[in-house]
Amino acid sequence: MAEEKSQSKGYKISFFIGGLILGIALTGFVVAFSLPRMMIDVQESKLGFEQTVNKIQEAAIANGWIVSKVYNIQQSLLDEGRQDIGNMRVISICKPEYAEEILLDDGRKKMSAMMPCRISVYETANGKVYIAGMNLGLMSKMFGGTIEEVMKRTSKEQEQMYAPIYK
Numbered sequence: 001m002a003e004e005k006s007q008s009k010g011y012k013i014s015f016f017i018g019g020l021i022l023g024i025a026l027t028g029f030v031v032a033f034s035l036p037r038m039m040i041d042v043q044e045s046k047l048g049f050e051q052t053v054n055k056i057q058e059a060a061i062a063n064g065w066i067v068s069k070v071y072n073i074q075q076s077l078l079d080e081g082r083q084d085i086g087n088m089r090v091i092s093i094c095k096p097e098y099a100e101e102i103l104l105d106d107g108r109k110k111m112s113a114m115m116p117c118r119i120s121v122y123e124t125a126n127g128k129v130y131i132a133g134m135n136l137g138l139m140s141k142m143f144g145g146t147i148e149e150v151m152k153r154t155s156k157e158q159e160q161m162y163a164p165i166y167k
Contacts, residue, residue: 038138045121045129046167049087052121052129056091059161065093068116087123092116095157098150111147117154119162131162 045052057067073088094116102108103115120132136158140151 039135040132041135042130042132043162043165044167045131045165047129047165049121049123049129052131052165053089053091055165056119056121056131056162059165060091060093063157063161065095065161068092068094086125087121087129089121091119091121093119095154098154101150102147105146108147111143117158119158131165133158 047055053070057070060067069092071090071092073090074085077083077085099115102111114134117136118133121129122132123129136151136155140148140155143151
C-alpha cells in the first residue's frame, strides 16, 4: 500500500513537471512567432499613395508634430542601381515636448536611437497602400516609467491622427 502511494506521488510529480515544461515551451513558441508580427502595426489606407503620404504629414503638423524628413526609399534604391521596389516613403515626425520629456534625463538619452517616430507608407504590387509603424503601445510596456508614459501618449495620439486615413 505504501509502495502504491509512493508510485502515485511520483507520477503526479512527473506529470506536474512535464506539464510545466510543456507550458513554458508552448508559451515561448507563441511569443516567438506572434510577438514579431505584433511589434509592427500595419493598416491599409483608404487613399492613394501620394494622398496618404500628404495626409499623414498634414495630420502630424495639425497636431503639433514636426515633419523632420520624408525619405523616398524607392528613389534612393533606384539611384543606387537597385531594382524598383515600388512606391515607398518613410516619414520622420517628432513632437518636441515628448522628445524633451524623455531626453532631458541622461539615463534615457539612449532612447534617441528610436527617435524620431517613423511611419512607412508603401504600395504593394496589387495597388493597395499601407501605413506601417512601430506598435508603441505594446513596446511601451518593455520600458516602464516616463518612457512608457510618453510612448503610450504618442501611440494614442498617432492612432487618432491616422484613423481617418485607415480603410
